[in-house]
Amino acid sequence: xxxxxxxxxxxxxxxxxxxxxxxxxxxxxxxxxxxxxxxxxxxxxxxxxxxxxxxxxxxxxxxxxxxxxxxxxxxxxxxxxxxxxxxxxxxxxxxxxxxxxxxxxxxxxxxxxxxxxxxxxxxxxxxxxxxxxxxxxxxxxxxxxxxxxxxxxxxxxxxxxxxxxxxxxxxxxxxxxxxxxxxxxxxxxxxxxxxxxxxxxxxxxxxxxxxxxxxxxxxxxxxxxxxxxxxxxxxxxxxxxxxxxxxxxxxxxxxxxxxxxxxxxxxxxxxxxxxxxxxxxxxxxxxxxxxxxxxxxxxxxxxxxxxxxxxxxxxxxxxxxxxxxxxxxxxxxxxxxxxxxxxxxxxxxxxxxxxxxxxxxxxxxxxxxxxxxxxxxxxxxxxxxxxxxxxxxxxxxxxxxxxxxxxxxxxxxxxxxxxxxxxxxxxxxxxxxxxxxxxxxxxx
Amino acid sequence: xxxxxxxxxxxxxxxxxxxxxxxxxxxxxxxxxxxxxxxxxxxxxxxxxxxxxxxxxxxxxxxxxxxxxxxxxxxxxxxxxxxxxxxxxxxxxxxxxxxxxxxxxxxxxxxxxxxxxxxxxxxxx
Numbered sequence: 364x365x366x367x368x369x370x371x372x373x374x375x376x377x378x379x380x381x382x383x384x385x386x387x388x389x390x391x392x393x394x395x396x397x398x399x400x401x402x403x404x405x406x407x408x409x410x411x412x413x414x415x416x417x418x419x420x421x422x423x424x425x426x427x428x429x430x431x432x433x434x435x436x437x438x439x440x441x442x443x444x445x446x447x448x449x450x451x452x453x454x455x456x457x458x459x460x461x462x463x464x465x466x467x468x469x470x471x472x473x474x475x476x477x478x479x480x481x482x483x484x485x486x487x488x489x490x491x492x493x494x495x496x497x498x499x500x501x502x503x504x505x506x507x508x509x510x511x512x513x514x515x516x517x518x519x520x521x522x523x524x525x526x527x528x529x530x531x532x533x534x535x536x537x538x539x540x541x542x543x544x545x546x547x548x549x550x551x552x553x554x555x556x557x558x559x560x561x562x563x564x565x566x567x568x569x570x571x572x573x574x575x576x577x578x579x580x581x582x583x584x585x586x587x588x589x590x591x592x593x594x595x596x597x598x599x600x601x602x603x604x605x606x607x608x609x610x611x612x613x614x615x616x617x618x619x620x621x622x623x624x625x626x627x628x629x630x631x632x633x634x635x636x637x638x639x640x641x642x643x644x645x646x647x648x649x650x651x652x653x654x655x656x657x658x659x660x661x662x663x664x665x666x667x668x669x670x671x672x673x674x675x676x677x678x679x680x681x682x683x684x685x686x687x688x689x690x691x692x693x694x695x696x697x698x699x700x701x702x703x704x705x706x707x708x709x710x711x712x713x714x715x716x717x718x719x720x721x722x723x724x725x726x727x728x729x730x731x732x733x734x735x736x737x738x739x740x741x742x743x744x745x746x747x748x749x750x751x752x753x754x755x756x757x758x759x760x761x762x763x764x765x766x767x768x769x770x771x772x773x774x775x776x777x778x779x780x781x782x783x784x785x786x787x788x789x790x791x792x793x794x795x796x797x798x799x800x801x802x803x804x805x806x807x
Numbered sequence: 808x809x810x811x812x813x814x815x816x817x818x819x820x821x822x823x824x825x826x827x828x829x830x831x832x833x834x835x836x837x838x839x840x841x842x843x844x845x846x847x848x849x850x851x852x853x854x855x856x857x858x859x860x861x862x863x864x865x866x867x868x869x870x871x872x873x874x875x876x877x878x879x880x881x882x883x884x885x886x887x888x889x890x891x892x893x894x895x896x897x898x899x900x901x902x903x904x905x906x907x908x909x910x911x912x913x914x915x916x917x918x919x920x921x922x923x924x925x926x927x928x929x930x931x932x
Contacts, residue, residue, distance in 0.1 A: 514821055521824040528832065715832075719918045722828035726915035729819040730893055733864075780864060780894045801895050804920055806910040806927065807903075 485756045492753045499746040503739045510732045517728035520721070528718050531711050538704055551697055558690040562683055569679050576672045583664040590657040597650045604642035611636035730781070737778060744771045811932050812836040813925070814853070816846040816861035816873065817891070822914070826860065826891075829918040830925070835932070843868025847876050850883060858929055859883070863892035863899065871899075871906045878907040887928035891916060 614632035618625035751765040772792075779785050786796035813835050815826050823839050831837055838856060840846035843865055850856060859877065863870040870890055877883040887909040900911050909928055912921070926932055 514819075517821040518824060521821070521828055525828055528828070719829060719832065722825050723915060723918040723921070725821055725825045728821040729817075730914055732819065732821075733893055780892070782895045798895070801897060801900065801913075803913045803916070804910070804924055805900065805912075806924070807908060 489753050489756050492749045492756075495749045496746055499742040499749075502742045506735045506739045506742075510735050513728045513731060517725050521725050524718050524721055524725075528715065531714060535708065535711050538707055551694060554693055555690065558686055561686050565679050565683050565686075569676060572672055572675055572679075576668045579664050579668050583661060583668075586660050586664075587657060590653050590660075593653050594650055597646045597653065600649075601643050601646040604639045604646060607639035607642065608636055611639055733780060734784065737775070737780075737784065740778060741775045744775060747771075810834055810836045811857040811929055812838060812853075812855055813858045813860060814838040814840065814846060814849060814856045816840045816843065816859065816865070816870070818842060818862065818865040822862065822891075826921070829921055833922050833925075835925070842866050843870065843873035843876075846873055850877055850880060856882070856886065858886060858925070859888040860891050860925075861888065863890055863894050863903070871903055871908075874903065874906045874908050889924065889928070 611632045614635065615629055618629035618632055621628065745768075748766070748768055748771055751763070754763050755765060772788075776785065776788050779788065782798035782801075786798055790796055813830055815823055815830075815837060816839075817823050817826070818841050820841075823841070827837055827839065838849060838853065840849050843861075844867065846859070846861065847868070850859075859874075861870040861873055868876075870892065874888050874890075877886075877888060888907065889910045889912055890903050890908045891912045891914060893914045895913050903911060910924060912924065
């Protein structure tokens with residue numbers, strides 16, 4: 364049977380119970396009472412008259428007991444909890460539908476919690492108060508859920524923060540290891556030394572080449588002087604050849620003048636003349652050769668001095684510049700790397716700081732947990748107090764002793780562990796906050 | 808110099824993680840306990856614990872009871888023991904002081920403040 368159907372049946376039962384105990388018993392049993400009275404009177408045969416009123420009361424009580432036992436049976440073993448709930452469902456509409464139902468005579472209270480009190484308004488209050496038990500249970504359950512949820516969230520946040528922090532530390536360790544300042548400085552120094560050595564070698568080479576060029580000029584001059592001297596000697600040879608030719612000519616003339624006696628001499632003079640011509644011709648050839656040689660050497664030296672040296676100088680200058688540029692670029696690269704490392708270090712510290720602060724801020728969960736647990740405890744005390752009030756309403760035969768709410772609230776107050784809790788409590792009670800909480804940190 | 812070891816005692820996992828995150832990053836070795844009883848057992852068995860940071864309200868054995876018990880142990884007669892709690896009442900502080908606590912910190916404690924206090928009571932760290 365569904366819960367709703369069960370409740371409807373219960374409502375029907377209670378309606379029957381209410382009707383039987385109010386309207387039915389008030390009318391039907393009144394008539395029946397007079398019959399019973401007559402039977403009893405006749406049966407007893409005594410003069411003791413019970414009277415119609417007393418019999419009516421007896422029957423009413425019987426009907427009430429019957430109805431209650433039926434209801435209790437239907438409610439099962441937990442009749443205490445079911446009955447008031449049904450009463451709530453029945454009494455409220457019944458009061459609206461038929462005001463006369465509330466006018467049934469009240470019974471004396473039975474005293475047991477969970478039985479219908481005689482006063483229906485009290486019953487309503489009891490029912491409502493008992494419903495608070497569910498409410499406070501719900502409050503505690505939800506509070507516990509909040510505590511567990513925030514604890515899980517806080518734990519995962521801290522775990523994530525630790526992972527981020529570890530990753531940053533690892534990255535910084537790697538960067539510092541690979542780009543340690545000492546190591547960078549060592550690389551820079553070594554590179555600078557090598558570059559300087561290269562530049563020095565190049566400069567020495569260029570200087571040597573300049574000296575070689577100068578030497579070449581000197582040598583060219585020496586060669587020119589030597590060839591000039593040779594040319595002079597050749598000229599002198601030609602002069603000797605010319606003089607020899609003149610001598611040969613004179614000898615020829617003198618030989619001709621001498622006649623036959625000078626015929627032999629004429630042959631010699633002719634041979635001398637031919638030799639002088641050959642000498643002159645050889646001297647000419649020699650002069651031409653020297654001039655060609657001089658021109659060739661001059662051209663060669665000119666090429667060496669003015670072209671090759673210039674080209675070499677240009678090339679070496681370019682190489683030197685390239686090396687210098689390389690050095691500069693390397694220094695820039697290392698400087699940039701240093702800047703990057705410094706920047707990363709700075710940013711890592713900037714990230715690490717809030718991570719550390721978050722690690723501390725996460726403590727709010729513990730504080731919230733304790734506050735919620737105090738609320739939970741307070742709700743339990745209120746729950747107990749409501750139950751005690753319920754007993755007061757149900758037990759009309761005596762006034763049970765209860766712990767006043769004021770006392771319970773003082774107990775709640777004494778359980779607080781934070782100045783803010785106590786001040787909030789005071790403010791809720793209309794008092795002013797009075798605690799400053801003392802110093803946050805105190806060394807004894 | 809080897810890292811100093813601090814024992815953290817709190818029934819809140821969040822607090823333990825928070826303190827662990829702060830102190831481990833500063834280079835301290837850590838041991839953790841979630842109750843006064845567990846902390847006492849750990850203290851009896853541990854070779855070397857240089858300092859204790861404990862909560863006040865925990866299960867059966869509270870922080871003050873723990874401090875009293877620790878002070879009975881030879882290794883903890885002079886070791887710094889800090890109370891870290893949400894409680895701020897003067898009479899509780901006085902009780903903690905009388906039981907041998909070194910200092911009192913109210914939750915939540917800022918990481919920089921915590922480290923400063925720890926360095927103050929654990930010189931050379």
